[in-house]
Amino acid sequence: MQCPYCQHTNSRVLESRSSEGGQSTRRRRECLNCKHRFTTYERIEFVPITVIKHDGKKESFDASKLLRGMVRACEKTGITHQRLENIVDDIESYLQQRPQRQVTTHEIGQLVLQYLRKENEVAYIRFASVYGRFKGIKDFVETLDQLQQETVSASVSQWSNGSTKNRGESANSQFLSLSHNNSDHV
Ligand SMILES: [Zn+2]
Numbered sequence: 311m312q313c314p315y316c317q318h319t320n321s322r323v324l325e326s327r328s329s330e331g332g333q334s335t336r337r338r339r340e341c342l343n344c345k346h347r348f349t350t351y352e353r354i355e356f357v358p359i360t361v362i363k364h365d366g367k368k369e370s371f372d373a374s375k376l377l378r379g380m381v382r383a384c385e386k387t388g389i390t391h392q393r394l395e396n397i398v399d400d401i402e403s404y405l406q407q408r409p410q411r412q413v414t415t416h417e418i419g420q421l422v423l424q425y426l427r428k429e430n431e432v433a434y435i436r437f438a439s440v441y442g443r444f445k446g447i448k449d450f451v452e453t454l455d456q457l458q459q460e461t462v463s464a465s466v467s468q469w470s471n472g473s474t475k476n477r478g479e480s481a482n483s484q485f486l487s488l489s490h491n492n493s494d495h496v
Contacts, residue, residue: 311339313341313343313344314346314348315341315346315348316341316343316346318342318344320341321339321340321341321342321348322339322340322342323338323339324338324340324347326338329351330351333353334351334352334353335351335352336350337349337350337352357406358370358371358411359371359405359413360411360412360413361412361414361415361418362413363415364415364416371402371413373398373402376398376401376422377394377395377398379440380394380398380437381394383433383436383440384426384433384436384437387433387436388430389429389430389433393429397422397425401421401422401425404421419437423437423438
């Protein structure tokens, strides 16, 4: 770090501390040449991520938008808002760390599904129905079957046991109504 007084490039650090709520590190330095003291701040470089949507349009990744979509899809599934925030944080950190600066809505959807699958089957199916844009009952039942093969659990059995067709249909139309609001990011 070049000294602002004499442009010498070596300094020693007198003190380091976290600042801006942990977002940066403040360092008090002393020039090894002229002994003047100065302060530097170190921050993580924030590189915007571009989202490529289904229709080919591009927009900046917006974590709060993704969170809103997930909150809607996960209503009444018992997943806490805090948990959803944490998932969004994880996804954002992951995207920040990748070398690619672009991500498709499809990839974001897959990431969300990976998390939701571990959390809650109902939330998983609801999000999948929005993000996967089920075209009809057949797609919906196929996804249920696929999920059931992977995870056999009480809540999933409830969905697919008995009159699968009727249950699936009513559930599907309910989910499709979500997709209007939810199509921004997913
Ligand atoms: Zn100096």
